[in-house]
Amino acid sequence: MKKFFAVSVCMFMLLCCACGPARPAQITNTDTAMGTVIVQKLYTADSQGRAAQEIMELLGKLETQELSRRLDTSEVWNLNAGAGRPEGCTVSPSMEEILAGCLDMWHKSQGAFDVTLGPVVELWDIDGWAAGENGEDFSPPEDRQLAEALERCGAGRMELREGVLWLPEGMLLDLGAVGKGVAMDRILSYLQGNNNITGAIISLGGSVVTYGSKPDGDCWKVGIANPADTASIVGTLMLEGEWFVSTSGDYERYVELDGVRYHHIIDPVTGRPADSGIAGVTILAGNGFLSDALSTACFILGEEKGMALAELCGAEVLFVSTDGRITMSRGMEAYFETAE
Ligand code: FAD
Ligand code: MG
Secondary structure, rough: OOOEEEEOOEEEOOOOOOOOOOOOOEEEEEEEEEEEEEEEEEEEEOOOHHHHHHHHHHHHHHHHHHOOOOOOOOOHHHHHHOOOOOOOOOOHHHHHHHHHHHHHHHHHHOOOOOOOHHHHHHOOOOHHHHOOOOOOOOOOOOOOHHHHOOOOOOHOOOOOOOOEEOOOOOOOOOOOOOHHHHHHHHHHHHHHHOOOOOEEEEEEOOOEEEOOOOOOOOOEEEEEEEEEEEEEEEEEEEEEOOOEEEEEEEEOOEEEEEEEEEEEEEEEEEEOOOOOOOEEEEEEEHHHHHHHHHHHHHHHHHHHHHHHHHHHHOOOOEEEOOOOOOOOOOHHHHHHHOOO
16 A cells, blocks of 8 residues: 655745845745645745744634634534534634635535535545554445445535524534635735735645745746656746635545555545546636635546636636646636746
């Protein structure tokens, strides 16, 4: 069995050095949150500033107080614990907005994107196997187990109305597909409210947010990993100002058994790792939630339907197929440079 736990390989930040005395200082910080590696490059007039630390604190709070399904301190944990309550559970305004966005994406993706897949995600526990936490003896769930878990899923069965969520008993929310996107939106708000910061590029595993500009005027360069060899890239996005880039790939978290790769992105129809001929999808959007949700949805839908969904949502998309073909939306071409 081969295991793989890629926390940050799917994105590379390619930055030129800032130099010259009048320029803002560059602060680089690497840390972990939400099960992934966070790399920050900030250009700031306040070289002693606490910005990088404050961003990590923001991410820590988002995970522990709001989004984690694993921690009993979070709102998602409480909502899951409240599944089956006839009176439902009160949700915070920010959680209501997140869940409404998830339901919207569920509709638009015709059910491919579904944050109620928690029971199936837990049954596979690809995160645990990929991280080596479950030992060496991986075997895929049995059909009967999958069928039982799938019976407890389905975003159409949850109800969200006026700040109250009703989840049928046994259901489990898992916001792994949008957590980094929500985090990127929060980070952008933080950056916009900090007058010292003139530019930033922050990578959260497979997701990148850019802000402002570099002191030397060069653009932000975000590499797109080659799924067949994650030490290399298929190309680079050349970006100016505020952007969100999210990638979903079958190489991010997976286990291999008998030559079959079992990855972490689930097709809600089968309850098994999605098999749409796609190895990696990258979304470029003006909003973090959208870029993250769409990258997951487009991975499951595949090229044709995924392209239509991205267009419907006003985002750009690039697919790398399992046989190495690259296809992208028209708008993406303006930002993409093929690797030499
Ligand atoms: P994406 O494509 O963005 O998302 C894939 C993830 O979405 C899957 O892992 C699953 O969780 C979910 N999913 C699968 N299929 C679907 C579907 N059809 N529709 C909707 N969602 C789907 N990892 C750890 O190993 N340990 C941790 O403690 C940990 N804590 C986390 C806390 C938070 C708040 C978040 C946001 C993530 C955490 N993670 C942790 C990582 C998490 O479990 C996922 O692996 C990760 O978010 C996947 O992100 P991605 O960008 O690679 O893939
Ligand atoms: Mg996603």
